[in-house]
Amino acid sequence: MAHPSPETVVALVDSVRASGKYSTIAPQLIAHLVEIELEKRQRPKEVVKAVKNRLHQVVGAYADVRPRYGEWLKLLGGAETPEALRVACRTIMEGHASSRERLGMLEEFYTTLLGDLPPIHSVIDVACGLNPLAIPFMPLMPDARYLAVDVMTDLMAFLGEAIRLVGMQSEVQVGDVTRAMPSHQADVALVIKAIPCLQQIDRTVGIGLIEALLARCVIVSYPVRSLGGNEKGMRAHYADAFNSLVDGKGWQVERFDFADELAFRIIKPTMIDPLPRV
Numbered sequence: 001m002a003h004p005s006p007e008t009v010v011a012l013v014d015s016v017r018a019s020g021k022y023s024t025i026a027p028q029l030i031a032h033l034v035e036i037e038l039e040k041r042q043r044p045k046e047v048v049k050a051v052k053n054r055l056h057q058v059v060g061a062y063a064d065v066r067p068r069y070g071e072w073l074k075l076l077g078g079a080e081t082p083e084a085l086r087v088a089c090r091t092i093m094e095g096h097a098s099s100r101e102r103l104g105m106l107e108e109f110y111t112t113l114l115g116d117l118p119p120i121h122s123v124i125d126v127a128c129g130l131n132p133l134a135i136p137f138m139p140l141m142p143d144a145r146y147l148a149v150d151v152m153t154d155l156m157a158f159l160g161e162a163i164r165l166v167g168m169q170s171e172v173q174v175g176d177v178t179r180a181m182p183s184h185q186a187d188v189a190l191v192i193k194a195i196p197c198l199q200q201i202d203r204t205v206g207i208g209l210i211e212a213l214l215a216r217c218v219i220v221s222y223p224v225r226s227l228g229g230n231e232k233g234m235r236a237h238y239a240d241a242f243n244s245l246v247d248g249k250g251w252q253v254e255r256f257d258f259a260d261e262l263a264f265r266i267i268k269p270t271m272i273d274p275l276p277r278v
Helices: 006-017 027-038 044-060 069-077 082-093 103-114 131-137 153-165 205-212 234-246
Strands: 122-126 145-150 169-174 185-192 214-223 252-258 261-267
Touching: 006 027, 006 044, 027 044, 069 082, 069 153, 082 103, 082 131, 103 131, 103 252, 103 261, 131 145, 131 153, 145 153, 153 169, 205 214, 205 234, 214 234, 234 252, 234 261
Parallel strands: 122 145, 122 185, 145 169, 185 214
Antiparallel strands: 214 261, 252 261
16 A cells, blocks of 8 residues: 555554553554554554554563552662662562563573673663663673663653662663664673564564674573463574574674573674763
8 A cells, every 4th residue: 555644653553552551652663563554454443453463462461460660669769788679679570471480590590691791881671671670680880881772661761760779870762673773882782582572573673683782792582481381392493593693693602591591692793892882
């Protein structure tokens, strides 16, 4: 069909966001999905339904506990010791299916992936969800800055305050990384179980995302079980998919097999300085 008018796209975006479940998702992501679906169908109701289905796959299926942002900020603010802060962060991460799966191995996960790297002064966390609440378990320098990027406006408002409460300098961005990547440079970029979700928007997003991130070290991970707990050969499937993405790039790649997650550490030796840091 002909390219849709801006008015048509805006009207459909408003229809999607009228649903409470999707009201806080970045309008630019919804507009992106509306434009994709308008290439396949013309009836407004069908477009709205298809966009909602995609959004459920990207973000909705993982937020299975209603966010209690005010309560969570009070919990973080009342944590007076490092151990109390860790307990608070674990409690909050129970509210997101993806981060909940990692709770039993948080320290092992980040110590293994980051512990032997040069000092980490800056991090970019892409499609972050509640993952920034794992900062107390990460081997970061005390002066480190943390950039969190996601599509949920209410989540990012919460994280802007929450990251400060866990003792880290922060910046948060609301955005669709399938269209525009952060322009910051960082020591480490985290792409934690994000690529399968982002591929619900753009099937080709994987390698473009890894290449575009201005970080010498990129951590990419994948789930090894469905949300229902079934393995279904996911570890082998995602290992093959990742290997096909990075084949021939000349990067140093290491594989890490955790009980509940598959991770890869990419070192891009061609990263150049200087660039604006997080």
